[in-house]
Amino acid sequence: MSCYIKVYGRVRPSTSSNQQIALTVVDKLRVKVEADGKCEKLYELHRIFAEDIAQEDVFTTAAKKMVEECTEGINGTIFAYGQTGSGKTHTMLGPADSWSDPVAKGLIPRSVEHLFAQLELKAQECQKFSFKVNVEFVELYNDDIFDLLRSDSNKITLRDTGNDITLVGAKSESVDNSLDLMHVVKRGWQSRRTAATAMNRDSSRSHALLIIKVCTEEVTGSLKTNRSSILNLVDLAGSERQSHTKASGERLKEATNINSSLTVLGRCIRLLSKPATAQSFIPYRDSHLTHILKNSLGGNSKTAVIVNMHPDRSFVAESSSTLQFAEACTMIKNRVLRNEVMSGDQENSYKKAIHELRQEIDETRAKAREEFARRLEESEKNYHQLLAESTALKSEHTELRFKYNVGLVRYAMEAHNEDLPMFIKEYVMASGPEKEIIGKTIALELDATNKRCQLLQDQRDELRERLQQSLNSTIPMQTPLGKQRRQSSRPQRRETVYKHSPSRLAELAVEDDQLQEAELRVATLENDIQVIRAKLEKVTEEKFKAEEVHADVISRLEKKLADVTEQLINSEADNDELVSKVQGSKSTLDQLLTIIKENERSIDSLKKDRQEVESQLVEQMNEMEKHYGSQIKNSAEQISDLKSRLDAYDQKIEEARVLRLRLEESQNKEKELEKMIENFRKQHDDDRREYREDIRRVKANMEKELSDQQKSLDLLQNELEKSVRTSNKQKSEASLQFEVKMENLKKMFEATRVSEIEHIEEDLREKLGSMWRPKENAYEKEISALKKKVEILEKARSEDSAIINNQLVSGKEHKLKYVDKLRQEAVEKDAKIETLRRQLDALQKSGQGEGRRVLRSRNTEGN
Numbered sequence: 001m002s003c004y005i006k007v008y009g010r011v012r013p014s015t016s017s018n019q020q021i022a023l024t025v026v027d028k029l030r031v032k033v034e035a036d037g038k039c040e041k042l043y044e045l046h047r048i049f050a051e052d053i054a055q056e057d058v059f060t061t062a063a064k065k066m067v068e069e070c071t072e073g074i075n076g077t078i079f080a081y082g083q084t085g086s087g088k089t090h091t092m093l094g095p096a097d098s099w100s101d102p103v104a105k106g107l108i109p110r111s112v113e114h115l116f117a118q119l120e121l122k123a124q125e126c127q128k129f130s131f132k133v134n135v136e137f138v139e140l141y142n143d144d145i146f147d148l149l150r151s152d153s154n155k156i157t158l159r160d161t162g163n164d165i166t167l168v169g170a171k172s173e174s175v176d177n178s179l180d181l182m183h184v185v186k187r188g189w190q191s192r193r194t195a196a197t198a199m200n201r202d203s204s205r206s207h208a209l210l211i212i213k214v215c216t217e218e219v220t221g222s223l224k225t226n227r228s229s230i231l232n233l234v235d236l237a238g239s240e241r242q243s244h245t246k247a248s249g250e251r252l253k254e255a256t257n258i259n260s261s262l263t264v265l266g267r268c269i270r271l272l273s274k275p276a277t278a279q280s281f282i283p284y285r286d287s288h289l290t291h292i293l294k295n296s297l298g299g300n301s302k303t304a305v306i307v308n309m310h311p312d313r314s315f316v317a318e319s320s321s322t323l324q325f326a327e328a329c330t331m332i333k334n335r336v337l338r339n340e341v342m343s344g345d346q347e348n349s350y351k352k353a354i355h356e357l358r359q360e361i362d363e364t365r366a367k368a369r370e371e372f373a374r375r376l377e378e379s380e381k382n383y384h385q386l387l388a389e390s391t392a393l394k395s396e397h398t399e400l401r402f403k404y405n406v407g408l409v410r411y412a413m414e415a416h417n418e419d420l421p422m423f424i425k426e427y428v429m430a431s432g433p434e435k436e437i438i439g440k441t442i443a444l445e446l447d448a449t450n451k452r453c454q455l456l457q458d459q460r461d462e463l464r465e466r467l468q469q470s471l472n473s474t475i476p477m478q479t480p481l482g483k484q485r486r487q488s489s490r491p492q493r494r495e496t497v498y499k500h501s502p503s504r505l506a507e508l509a510v511e512d513d514q515l516q517e518a519e520l521r522v523a524t525l526e527n528d529i530q531v532i533r534a535k536l537e538k539v540t541e542e543k544f545k546a547e548e549v550h551a552d553v554i555s556r557l558e559k560k561l562a563d564v565t566e567q568l569i570n571s572e573a574d575n576d577e578l579v580s581k582v583q584g585s586k587s588t589l590d591q592l593l594t595i596i597k598e599n600e601r602s603i604d605s606l607k608k609d610r611q612e613v614e615s616q617l618v619e620q621m622n623e624m625e626k627h628y629g630s631q632i633k634n635s636a637e638q639i640s641d642l643k644s645r646l647d648a649y650d651q652k653i654e655e656a657r658v659l660r661l662r663l664e665e666s667q668n669k670e671k672e673l674e675k676m677i678e679n680f681r682k683q684h685d686d687d688r689r690e691y692r693e694d695i696r697r698v699k700a701n702m703e704k705e706l707s708d709q710q711k712s713l714d715l716l717q718n719e720l721e722k723s724v725r726t727s728n729k730q731k732s733e734a735s736l737q738f739e740v741k742m743e744n745l746k747k748m749f750e751a752t753r754v755s756e757i758e759h760i761e762e763d764l765r766e767k768l769g770s771m772w773r774p775k776e777n778a779y780e781k782e783i784s785a786l787k788k789k790v791e792i793l794e795k796a797r798s799e800d801s802a803i804i805n806n807q808l809v810s811g812k813e814h815k816l817k818y819v820d821k822l823r824q825e826a827v828e829k830d831a832k833i834e835t836l837r838r839q840l841d842a843l844q845k846s847g848q849g850e851g852r853r854v855l856r857s858r859n860t861e862g863n
């Protein structure tokens, strides 16, 4: 698994006023640097911790997961980078003496506590889980490595095995709990080199590296899983330029070294941040710092970098370079592997793992397929639904439009206004201000129609009035009363004309003609009026009807217009809705399309992944088959070989055990024998003492006897010659006897020696033949032989004593001489016994080799 280095920025609280601040936290991801009040630059990291962030939050974001993964066999590294006084130590450890403060303590105490909490939790969850934690603590000072856990200032060397980098000579302390580990850290931290600089009162002059090694063992059924990981927690020395520290002398040398190691670190990071193809050689070995951190930078480790910054304007250059360093770090990819070894029924465990992996792949594939099918189905469903909705809306819209058009046509037909439908049509089609204008035109048109109606009504009324007037003027002639009056007035007038004058009569005749003419005209008029009235009535009726129709049409049209307007509004709304729906559906469709595309892409990538995984799996399987097949074969052979060797070892062990038992037994017996010999020696000494006492007593007795005999010497003087003769005879007999005895003794001694040698030879042969044989038999035999010899010698000595006594009894001077001689012989015999005893002691001590040597010497003696 490859993963990018996580880079977090932390801005410490300012030490100056607001105007002096050049670094502003924009949001959780971005920080802004103002170089000279105008030029601004934004930097984006994985997370920016503002000055008021709690230590707990820093730990949770940057370290918690990594610590947890450490218990799973994944290496982790966290290091704090930044200029002096920017808060690296504050971040890693917390303020001085705050390690047990739940709020102020830094990342190291929190990580240590969390690590053990996790391990103990695992131990509780899994019965067969055990762990081992070891800690090393070193500092890199002037590019030398020193052990912070050892009082002597021995330098440490690095061993690079390619995969691992080990510190040769570093003290590794085993710890059982977080408290112990923190004690170790505390002890080491006190030895770290710090000094006051122009920028920090308590400035770290070295890079401190705390290495926590975690090994776990988990047994599940027949499968044993061993995991190991390393957690590196690094507090780097300040990254500022030398000029800023105002250092000189030793401080300057330190700063130069710090700078050179950090320069190499920067160089490595710059190279690592380039694309893999552009990466040439990474100069890890140019400094101890990068060499130790090799795995953390592009290697097998999850890494987090916390860059610490000072927000003040005076440090803006340092902050900018720190952020550039941070940006480069974000580009680095590490290749993380789980450090895990599975054992037990290895072949089965691999088969099981492969089976599980296959199952996992199948499951993932099935899930992906299901998910894709589900999403596809869903999107298809949505698409069809939207399509149906859109079609329904379209048809509704068409229907409405159709109805509206029908209404417009009807209205146009009924209103005899050819322009109106056009307007309405336009009105319907138009939008915005145009629609308003057309609406106004329609209103004016309607107004004009109303006015025309009004005009028609007015005309009708005028006509009615005129008719009424004309009626009024014609009614007297037409009414029966008028007729009567006219008829009655006619004769009267005629009578009057007849009575009056002929001119009058002529006038009357003219008048009468005129009247007839007028009557004719009236009749015509009446006729006309009748026609007109009928026409009028018809027209009125028609007008009423037309009015009614018109009103009806108008009301209907108004209603329709209202309906249409409403419908229009509705359709507009619907249209809008439809448009929005269409847009929505479009966007949904777009979304769906993008989802589908994404799905397709993810399926493609899944397919690729699957293919990759499958090919990897196949490769792995092939490799495993190749590697493990031969390995398994080899290991099977090795196992059988080992088994046979183990059996042989078992046998040997059994033999050795038996031998050891025998040895123990023989040692016990030896001890017993030694005791016995000691006792024997004591006894012998006692015996010797007794013997000497006896001799002394005998001597005293003899002396007493001698004195007694001296007394009786005179008495015996006569007998002396006789006795001298006798004694001479006895002497010769005694010496003969002594010689015989000595010969016997010698023979016996020789026989004893031969048998002893034989015994020893036999014993040694036995020992040589069977590699081991209880010594006690030989010793017992030796001792019994020696005992016998001692008995013989003692017997001989007692015999000698008896002879001496006899000789003493038999002759004074001669006896005395003889006694002296015998005494001398006895002393010689004692000496011989002593020599033999010494030899015996030497034999006991020297064992087999000595035995051989004694055997040889005796053989040569014998020869």
Ligand SMILES: Nc1ncnc2c1ncn2[C@@H]1O[C@H](COP(=O)(O)OP(=O)(O)OP(=O)(O)O)[C@@H](O)[C@H]1O
Residues within 6 Å of the ligand: 011, 012, 013, 051, 082, 083, 084, 085, 086, 087, 088, 089, 090, 091, 095, 200, 202, 203, 204, 205, 236, 237, 238, 239, 308
């Ligand atoms: N986030 C913070 N909140 C409060 N105080 C801080 C913070 N960061 C740093 N400080 C304070 O600033 C001072 C310097 O911090 P610290 O010693 O951690 O710096 P440093 O980067 O380790 O310096 P050096 O490289 O010289 O060791 C300390 O007194 C520390 O308490």
